[in-house]
Amino acid sequence: xxxxxxxxxxxxxxxxxxxxxxxxxxxxxxxxxxxxxxxxxxxxxxxxxxxxxxxxxxxxxxxxxxxxxxxxxxxxxxxxxxxxxxxxxxxxxxxxxxxxxxxxxxxxx
Amino acid sequence: xxxxxxxxxxxxxxxxxxxxxxxxxxxxxxxxxxxxxxxxxxxxxxxxxxxxxxxxxxxxxxxxxxxxxxxxxxxxxxxxxxxxxxxxxxxxxxxxxxxxxxxxxxxxxxxx
Numbered sequence: 302x303x304x305x306x307x308x309x310x311x312x313x314x315x316x317x318x319x320x321x322x323x324x325x326x327x328x329x330x331x332x333x334x335x336x337x338x339x340x341x342x343x344x345x346x347x348x349x350x351x352x353x354x355x356x357x358x359x360x361x362x363x364x365x366x367x368x369x370x371x372x373x374x375x376x377x378x379x380x381x382x383x384x385x386x387x388x389x390x391x392x393x394x395x396x397x398x399x400x401x402x403x404x405x406x407x408x409x410x
Numbered sequence: 411x412x413x414x415x416x417x418x419x420x421x422x423x424x425x426x427x428x429x430x431x432x433x434x435x436x437x438x439x440x441x442x443x444x445x446x447x448x449x450x451x452x453x454x455x456x457x458x459x460x461x462x463x464x465x466x467x468x469x470x471x472x473x474x475x476x477x478x479x480x481x482x483x484x485x486x487x488x489x490x491x492x493x494x495x496x497x498x499x500x501x502x503x504x505x506x507x508x509x510x511x512x513x514x515x516x517x518x519x520x521x522x
Contacts, residue, residue: 334510343500344453344513389452396466398443398511400452 303328303394307401315409317379322404324373324390332393333373335364337386338403344389347375380408412436414514416501422520423491431486431517435503441465442484443502443511444476453500459484491521 304327314320324333335347348357350366350373357364361384363376373390385408391398415434423429435442441460445453446469455468459478470476473491478484488495498518502511 332509336513341498341518343515344502346510346512349510396458397455397468398453402452 303330303392303399305390305392305399305401307390307404309404310402311405311407313407313409314380316381319379320377322375322377322388322390322406324375324392324401326371326373326392326399328394329368329371330392330394333366334391334393334398335373335375336389336391338389339386347388377406382408382410384408414501414503414512416499416514416517418517419515420518420520422522424522425491425493427491427521429488429491429519431488431499431501431519433484433486433501433503433514435482435484435501436505436512439503439505439508439512440482441504442478442482443504444470444484444486445500445502445513447498447500447516449497456486488519493521495519496521 306325308323333350336344337347338344348364353368355366361378366373387403387405389403390401414436417432443458444456446456447453456470457476458466462478474488476486498516500516501514504511
């Protein structure tokens, strides 16, 4: 059974700082997703990573995938308040998305 | 660009009542997924449909049923509602081309 673990689950940081969220998964998968969710809102697709070594960047967010280590990272560069949200990683297993618990990110001005 | 549409956005029901949630996928998306998300929880997969046939089943209670219609919209029917059914219910859609699930705005169900 595929398990997905994120850490940290909660992160409070100052604007301008860099930080990384980690997503580990227990069995092989060919697709990993990162989603963003604002409180009470929908889930917004950020990145889909398909292959080992894949790196995608959008603004201050950069996601990477190491399929050998079964690890994905979401790196935040020079954080700004607008990035405050909960970030989920999700991995495909048997056509289903298996979700991490989410990382609640609070960025203080 | 068109997004996934869900209705209603908010629904208040009493215990033992029934509820029907509707989902209209992005045009030309052939797969619909239903998720339940409790407060502070990750989304829990309920059920999915591909080309109007049930394709996968997750942790959907027997009290719930769903179907996808000829126009690809989907409905989640919930009966004998319980307090624990209070949650955000999301519908997502995808196609073979996009490979990504796009989520609707959700329906917030409150059971009193």
